[in-house]
Amino acid sequence: MFRPQLQAPSLLLLCALLFAPLAQAQTQTPDQQAVASAHPAATAAGHRILDQGGNAFDAAVSVAATLAVVEPYSSGLGGGGFFLLRQQREAGVEYHFLDARETAPLAADRDFYQDAEGQFQRDPALNGPHAAGIPGLPAALVLLAEEYGNLSLKQSLQPAIDAAEQGFGVTERYRMLGGFRLEAMRRNAETTRLFLRDGEIPAVGTLIHQAELAETLRALAERGQAGFYQGPVAKRLLDAVQAGGGVWQQVDLDNYRVVERQPVSFNSFGMRVISSPLPSAGGIALANLLQGLEVLPRATPGSAAWTHQLVELMRRSYRDRMLLGDSDFVEVPTAKLLSAEHARAMASSIDPRKATPSTELGEPAPFNEGTDTTHFSLIDSQGNAVAATLSINLPFGAAFTVPGTGVLLNNEMDDFATDPTGENAYQLAGSEPNSVGPGKRPLSSMTPTMLENEEQLAVLGTPGGSRIITMVLLGALEAIEGEKVESWVSRPRFHHQYLPDHIQIEDGAFNPEVQGELEALGHTIKPVGRDYGDMHAVHWNKQTGELRAASDPRGVGQALIKRNAGQQTQRRSEPRAVTAD
Numbered sequence: 001m002f003r004p005q006l007q008a009p010s011l012l013l014l015c016a017l018l019f020a021p022l023a024q025a026q027t028q029t030p031d032q033q034a035v036a037s038a039h040p041a042a043t044a045a046g047h048r049i050l051d052q053g054g055n056a057f058d059a060a061v062s063v064a065a066t067l068a069v070v071e072p073y074s075s076g077l078g079g080g081g082f083f084l085l086r087q088q089r090e091a092g093v094e095y096h097f098l099d100a101r102e103t104a105p106l107a108a109d110r111d112f113y114q115d116a117e118g119q120f121q122r123d124p125a126l127n128g129p130h131a132a133g134i135p136g137l138p139a140a141l142v143l144l145a146e147e148y149g150n151l152s153l154k155q156s157l158q159p160a161i162d163a164a165e166q167g168f169g170v171t172e173r174y175r176m177l178g179g180f181r182l183e184a185m186r187r188n189a190e191t192t193r194l195f196l197r198d199g200e201i202p203a204v205g206t207l208i209h210q211a212e213l214a215e216t217l218r219a220l221a222e223r224g225q226a227g228f229y230q231g232p233v234a235k236r237l238l239d240a241v242q243a244g245g246g247v248w249q250q251v252d253l254d255n256y257r258v259v260e261r262q263p264v265s266f267n268s269f270g271m272r273v274i275s276s277p278l279p280s281a282g283g284i285a286l287a288n289l290l291q292g293l294e295v296l297p298r299a300t301p302g303s304a305a306w307t308h309q310l311v312e313l314m315r316r317s318y319r320d321r322m323l324l325g326d327s328d329f330v331e332v333p334t335a336k337l338l339s340a341e342h343a344r345a346m347a348s349s350i351d352p353r354k355a356t357p358s359t360e361l362g363e364p365a366p367f368n369e370g371t372d373t374t375h376f377s378l379i380d381s382q383g384n385a386v387a388a389t390l391s392i393n394l395p396f397g398a399a400f401t402v403p404g405t406g407v408l409l410n411n412e413m414d415d416f417a418t419d420p421t422g423e424n425a426y427q428l429a430g431s432e433p434n435s436v437g438p439g440k441r442p443l444s445s446m447t448p449t450m451l452e453n454e455e456q457l458a459v460l461g462t463p464g465g466s467r468i469i470t471m472v473l474l475g476a477l478e479a480i481e482g483e484k485v486e487s488w489v490s491r492p493r494f495h496h497q498y499l500p501d502h503i504q505i506e507d508g509a510f511n512p513e514v515q516g517e518l519e520a521l522g523h524t525i526k527p528v529g530r531d532y533g534d535m536h537a538v539h540w541n542k543q544t545g546e547l548r549a550a551s552d553p554r555g556v557g558q559a560l561i562k563r564n565a566g567q568q569t570q571r572r573s574e575p576r577a578v579t580a581d
C-alpha cells in the first residue's frame with residue numbers, strides 16, 4: 001500500500017520559500033486598464049471604479065461584489081475565495097495572497113457528517129446550513145479596500161448595490177446551473193422566493209432583484225467587517241443557520257479573518273510563476289507540473305509526446321494531493337513538494353513509451369469538488385493587478401438563503417474530506433490532512449496565478465473544480481509559448497487527476513492522430529462533454545506596452561480594455577470605511 005513519506009523539509013529552503021520577499025524592481029506601467037470577468041456587469045463595474053480613480057484593488061472589490069450579485073450560482077457574500085495581488089510600489093513589485101476561504105465552525109469536527117450510527121451522510125454536506133463554512137468574501141472586500149485600495153469601500157461597493165437593486169437578467173447559464181440544483185433550491189423558502197419563479201427556474205430575461213442583498217452590502221459599506229460579522233446581519237445569519245439545524249455561533253463570525261499568505265513562487269521556463277499556496281492545492285501542483293515539464297526532453301506542444309508528458313506529470317502531481325490540507329492545522333511537506341528536485345523525481349519516473357497505470361503508483365486521495373465558481377483578472381494603468389477565484393462551491397451553494405440578508409450560503413464544507421474514512425474503496429487515511437476540523441479551511445483547487453518576467457505579465461485563473469489546476473497549467477504554457485491571450489482561454493482542454501485513471505478531454509480536444517498515439521501508449525481517453533471551465537485572463541506586454549484581455553468563449557463573460565487618463569492624479573476620494581476590528 002502506498003504510504004507517502006513525510007520528510008522534514010530543509011530548514012534553509014523552507015526559510016527561503018517563506019520569507020523571501022516577492023519583490024522586484026519594476027517601473028513600467030501599462031497606461032491602460034483591463035478587466036476580464038465572468039459577467040459583463042462585473043467587468044463594467046470594474047471599469048467604473050477605475051474610471052473614478054480607483055486602483056486595481058478597488059476594482060477587485062467592485063468586480064467581486066458585483067459577481068456576488070449577478071452570478072448567485074457562482075460566488076457571493078455567503079462564500080469565499082482567493083485573491084492574488086500584484087502591487088506596484090515605488091520600490092518595486094510586491095505580490096500578496098489573500099486567503100478568504102470559508103472556515104469550518106468551531107462545533108464542526110472530524111465526524112461532523114456522521115449520523116448517530118456512525119454512517120456518513122452526504123446530503124448535509126451539500127445542502128442547507130450544515131454544508132456552509134463561515135464566509136470569507138465580505139472580510140476580503142473590507143481588507144482589500146482598507147489595506148490596498150484608493151477609494152472607500154462604500155464607493156467600490158456602489159456598482160454591486162446598484163446591480164442588486166436594479167436586478168439582472170436570467171441567462172441560459174443561470175438556467176443550466178440552476179437546473180442542477182433545483183431540488184435543493186426548492187427545499188428553502190427564501191432561495192425559492194428569490195431565485196425561482198413558481199418553483200421553477202425562471203425564463204431567460206427574467207429580472208432577479210435582490211433588495212435584501214443591497215441592504216447587506218450597504219451594512220458592509222457602512223460598518224466594514226462588523227457590518228456583516230456582527231450586528232443585525234450576523235444575528236439573522238445565526239438565527240437562520242441555527243433554526244435550520246446548523247452549528248454556527250457568534251464566536252465563529254467574530255473569529256473570521258482573511259489570512260494574508262506568502263504566495264507560492266518559483267522560476268520556470270524563464271518566468272517567475274506566482275500562484276496560490278495552501279489551502280489551495282494549485283500552486284504546489286503547478287510547481288510540479290511546470291518544473292517537471294522543464295526537465296523532460298522538449299516535445300512539440302500539442303503532439304502526443306508532449307501530451308503524454310503532461311498527463312503523466314498530472315497523474316503524479318494529483319497523487320500527492322493526499323498530503324495536503326490546511327497548513328495552519330496539519331504538517332505538510334510544502335518545501336519538498338514545491339522543490340525542483342521533487343518535480344525532477346516525478347519527471348524521471350515517466351516512461352516515454354507507455355502510460356503508467358495509476359494503481360502502480362499507489363492509492364489516491366478522494367476529493368469531491370463542486371461544479372461552479374468564478375474568476376476574474378484585471379490590471380490598472382499603474383501595473384497593479386489582481387487574479388481572484390471566488391466560490392460558493394456547487395451552483396447556488398448550499399441553496400440556503402438567509403431571510404432578510406439576501407445571503408446565499410456556500411457548501412464549501414464538502415471540499416473537506418467530509419467522510420474521513422474516504423469514498424476511496426481502500427479506506428485509505430490518505431486525505432486525513434483534509435478532514436473536517438474546528439476553525440480549519442478545506443483544501444481547494446482554486447489557483448489564481450500570475451507569470452512574470454522582464455517582458456511580460458500574465459494574469460489568469462478559472463473555475464472548474466479539480467480541473468482548475470490543469471486548465472491554469474495549459475493557459476500558463478500558452479503564455480510561456482508566446483500565444484495570444486485569446487488562445488489561453490479558448491484552447492481545447494485535457495486533464496488527468498490520477499484516479500479515475502483516464503484522460504478527461506473536451507470533445508474534439510485531440511485530433512484523431514494524437515488520440516491514436518496516446519491510446520497506443522496505453523492511455524484511456526474519455527470525452528467529458530462539450531467544454532469546461534471559464535477562464536479570464538489579462539496579458540501585459542511590457543516591451544510594447546500593449547494590454548490584452550480575454551474571456552473564455554465557453555462562458556458569458558466579457559473582457560474590456562480602456563485607456564484611463566484620470567487615474568494617475570486621483571487619490572482616495574472618500575474616507576475609508578470604519579471597522580469594529
Ligand code: DON
Binds near residue numbers: 392464465466
Ligand atoms: O475550492 C474548490 O476547489 C472548489 N470549491 C471549486 C469549485 C469549482 O471551481 C467549481 N467550478 N466550476
